Amino acid sequence: MIRVLIADDESMVRAGVRAILETDPGIGVVAEAGDGREAVEAVLAHRPDVVLLDIRMPRMDGLEAAAELRRAAPEVRTVVLTTFDEEEYVARALEEGAAGFLLKASDPRELTVGVRAVADGAAYLSPRIAQGVIARLREGGMGRERRARDRLDGLTAREREVLALVGEGLTNQEIAGRLHVSEGTVKAHVSAILLELEVGNRVRAAILAHEAGLTRG
Structure with missing residues (x-):
């Protein structure tokens, strides 16, 4: 059972x-x-697997809470689950370690898909957000790609394979199946990749994979 906590200032x-x-049936709201x-x-009291945070809330906003x-x-x-898709919010959410960014106006099915993906160790961006991120990466041109590729120099060939699949949005389990290795091995590779690239989460690693041209999209 995936245990979820919902944080939003509107009860409805x-x-x-x-x-x-x-x-x-595999998801339960604990608080x-x-x-x-x-x-x-x-x-801190309930230790859920996933917390859904609205951005604009009193006392402390969702981005401050994420940090x-x-x-x-x-x-x-x-x-982050919000009505706002401004670039500044997306960037700050990723910087604060958010593993996902969903829009309240999205198809309701995205909510369960996103929660399951994040709980399984993957990153998840609402398709509308992902399209915007990828478009901005493409606007960066060859200079951005060259800098991104330089950052990958310290990765092994296998770590590059794993990073490419992270960039395609695969979960640890899916990567393990694709590469015919154990899920524990994939987790170890992902941890090593995040450490080598000095990125705080899979979303930022996935963005770097796109910048470096490792992904198909």
Whole structure:
């Protein structure tokens, strides 16, 4: 069972998100919070697998909460769930260690897909967000690609393979199946990649894979 905590200052939004998530028998909502500070306290009390954070909340916004949770509970996977898709918000969410970014206006099925992907160790961006990120990467041109490729020099051939698959959005389990290795081996490779590239999470590693031209998209 994937244990989820929902943080949003609107009770009707929390109820709607809970209703969507609980259509999946493998997902359970263990707690709710109405502001960022309450969200941090609830995460520390309940230790969910995934926390869904709205951006604009009283006392502490979702991005500040994500930053605090990265320090206080790094094992908990954070997903920003918001109505705002401005570039600044996306960039800050990734910098604060968010493993996913979902829009409230998206297809409800995206919510369960995203939660499952993040809980399984993958990164997940709403398709609309992902398209914008990839478009900005393409605008960067060859200079960006060259710099990204230079950063990959310290990776082994196998780590490059794993990074490419991370860039395609595969989970650890899917990568293990593709490369015919154990899931534990994939986790070890991913940890080594994040350390070598000095990126804080899989989303930023995936972006670097796109910049370096490792992915098919």
